[in-house]
Amino acid sequence: MLYLFDGTENGFFTAFLQAFSDTDAHLSSGEAQLLLGQAPIAVSTDDSKAEKAKKRLLSFDSDCLRDLRILRRCGASDNEQIAFAYMRKLANEKRAVRDMLADEAVFQAVSYMRKVRLEIHHLHGFIRFMETESGALYAPVSPDHDICDLLLPHFCARFPSLPFVIHDVKRKKAAVYDGKNRYLLPLDKADVTLSCNEQAWQALWKKYYSAVNIPSRQRIKQMIGYMPRRYWAFMPEKNGSDTENPDET
């Protein structure tokens, strides 16, 4: 049976309770594919039931909500289902299950969490800010997982007095730091006027990038392995310079 919920955390837990003993349960908050002849169950969120479920699960594993929140950021279409299986395993075992890696549900959940965390780590490095006229920084991103706000803490600690915007152009939202507070806003298109020196710094950076390379030791495959192509679009040193043929190695 397919259980459709509203995408909130309490919605997830309401669905979790309803689906718990259904051995063929599928949980989704998005456009899940309907199996032929199967009517989905529309779950209506029940906050008090959900809170109770959370509390009980937390008593088994005080870190389980943190795991869930990371899992639900995963961009894979079956992430809610994977989260469900993981939480069900926790409820059955009545103790933390994160290390039971020989269990399929746990292994899947752990690898999804790993993917999300890895992308956060990647983007800490691969994000590129541009300086705008006002001095604020602007970085467009298009991550696999829904993480633009999870990038804020790292950059707030680093630029405590600089306002900046991290714009997820795929999900049309932006994580914003105004020098004091953090926000998450819907944002379709950003109108950005760059500072007068921005182009010159980008040009210097491209120069640096080509000067620091050692051409006689070319290892393109490795470069792409460490810095997947999907991040290149917003990196000045890579976009437009698609000259390195990946088959060349």
Added chain:
Amino acid sequence: MFDFLLLSGYNRIMITQEKLTILTESAKYDVSCSSSGSKRKNSGGMGNGYAAGCCHSFTPDGRCISLLKILLSNDCVYDCKYCPNRVSADVKRVTATPEEICELTMDFYKRNYIEGLFLSSAVCKNPDYTMERLLLVVKKLRTEYRFHGYIHLKGIPKADERLNKEAAKYADRMSYNMELPSERSLKLLAPQKSKQSLLLPMKTLTAERTNFLQEKKKGLVKGYFLPAGQTTQMIVGASPEADGQILRLSQALYRNMELKRVYYSSYVPVVRAPLLPNAQAGALREHRLYQADWLLRFYGFTVEELIEEGENLSVDYDPKCAWALKNLHLFPVEINRASLEELLRVPGIGARNAQKILQARRFSTLRFEDLQKMRVALKRAKHFITCDGKFYGVKNESAVQGLLTAAEWSENAVQTDFFALLPDDTQNGQRLLLSNRQSAIAALTGEL
């Protein structure tokens, strides 16, 4: 925020593209680009340390860009044979101003191009003068620009000890490159340097740092003193030393100098000279040295175990595999009972897989299928383990050898490199990995 920038005019202190290119071209053969090991806090101004280190880009040679690697000047009075900037070479000489370096660092950092600065310099005029200039830059960056990102400073041999100590208060890491693994080769190829001139400042800084840390613990001093320690680099293949000699030197440096890391750089002929080989040293040799180095630091191996007869590492097998083949009487080990140390000595099982096995076996006895489910790489490991008493490998010794070489080549294709320090690198990670966050970070960065 930076009023003085407005006064001096932003554009006037932007380094020119030509200068940047020359000063970078000269710095790029330094392998180290790691930005790990510093937890420097932001106390107003810009930047902070990121203990795990962070790669910001990768160049087509497969190396990570973490730091802005640049020389302050390429105007050298020394005459190292392998160096394009040696005094006898006819190249364009340029020197950057401290402001140019500071501005460049700040603006690159702000755009998240880099994690910090790796500054070195040719020897201008004399060692003291050069060290004073370097000190001026790092001091300016920290105090005037209030930059708290990573700074790696390459020390100048033979400079006044007081200058080194002062610089260590501002830099996160310092390094003196051994470059050549023996005094003889140094004399021949870098006549103005000597082993002593490189080891002495290392030793002094190590002692000072230990002192500082003790006093800091007691609350007697504040601030920092090389929070990310010291490293060094050796060029491999420019001189005739064997792997054994190189690794024994590394082992001594780790034990006696508390170095965080020794980098190996295969020789790239930039300069033609009668004393130097014309060919680029092989990437495989460098790779083997890194593998062996890793085993020394994190897996409890000694050089004597890794290099028994002959003086070089095996070309066909990675050092752990070669060791295991020589010690087949210690295998197979039972996956459900072996200690962490034993698991780490199994070819094909790195720290991450060893950790996965330890975690999972607390809940159930692990069978071969379970390891497969956990995506533990078994191609090589299966010849050295039993799972719940059952053996899945080949018993015949020479057959194992054949299979291992084949397996090695295919696994090598996906094997992680040591320049790039992404979390996946924990695959080759370390002995202490399991205890706490600190050591998890160590495995991530490959530093002690």
